[in-house]
Amino acid sequence: MGKSSKDKRDLYYRRAKEEGWRARSAFKLLQLNDQFQLFNGVKRVVDLCAAPGSWSxxxxxxxxxxxxxxxxxxxxxxxxxxxxxxxxxTIQADITHPKTLQKILEIFGGEPADFVCSDGAPDVTGLHDLDEYIQAQLILSALQLTTCILKEGGTFVAKIFRGRDIDLLYSQLSYLFEKVICAKPRSSRGTSLEAFVVCLGYKPRPGWNPQLELTKSTEEFFKMPILYLDLPDPEERLIAKFVACGDLNDVDSDATYTLDANFKKMALDPVQMPTAPPYKKALEMKRRGELVRR
Known part of the structure; x- marks a missing residue:
């Protein structure tokens, strides 16, 4: 988390630096855990789309x-x-690749995970329909790996963008989990479409053996006849329960607060410098004299 931000007076941003978190998103997972006790009895965890690492x-x-x-x-x-x-x-790999799944299972000694989470999101374009679609595909990709590694009764948490068709995603998730809840941590800006889907009580479909394959899309992966047996109409929409997380007396992520004179003079260094910033290649080309105006 660097020295610049959308709003330098965001107290969650400043508090993250003061407490040593790599990003302010750490408070989102902390508030989700306070609400749902996600970490109780957890021994094996997978954090997908983890960089820069605040959730880890x-x-x-x-x-x-x-x-x-x-x-x-x-x-x-x-x-x-x-x-x-x-x-x-830490594994630097594609979450949709079968070798990634195999590496995780080796680390766990062949045992299933208790908890899988994903705070991943695409670089938003500002076109809400497109952003929501890409985010939904990212969630389904994370869910693919989750169904292959999560134990029965386990928990899955992922970032979502609440949009027009989010209830369809809730319905899809309800086929595989006992409870599907939409949660909004107080540290998540209220002006943002961002929220988190908390899926409790994983229930593998009888007779369905999910396996990651490079040639299979997410639609093909989940389009199994066995998956829809004894279930409501797949077109039926689900309205998930909405829960606001976090202490009401805590700071407002959308508000700005006046800092006293002493704090204004204190510049906090980044907790962790970027490991692969998008401008890295441009800097290397500039040093070699390859970046010139034509």
Missing amino acids: QVLSRELKAPENPEDVKIVSVDLQPMTPIDGVT
């Missing part, structure tokens, strides 16, 4: 208790490189 930091600090550091295994996966975190195994 939360998982490490909350789960890696001094009395049982070896019992908990946390795996973080992202296409982007990520600076190591104590107690976390």
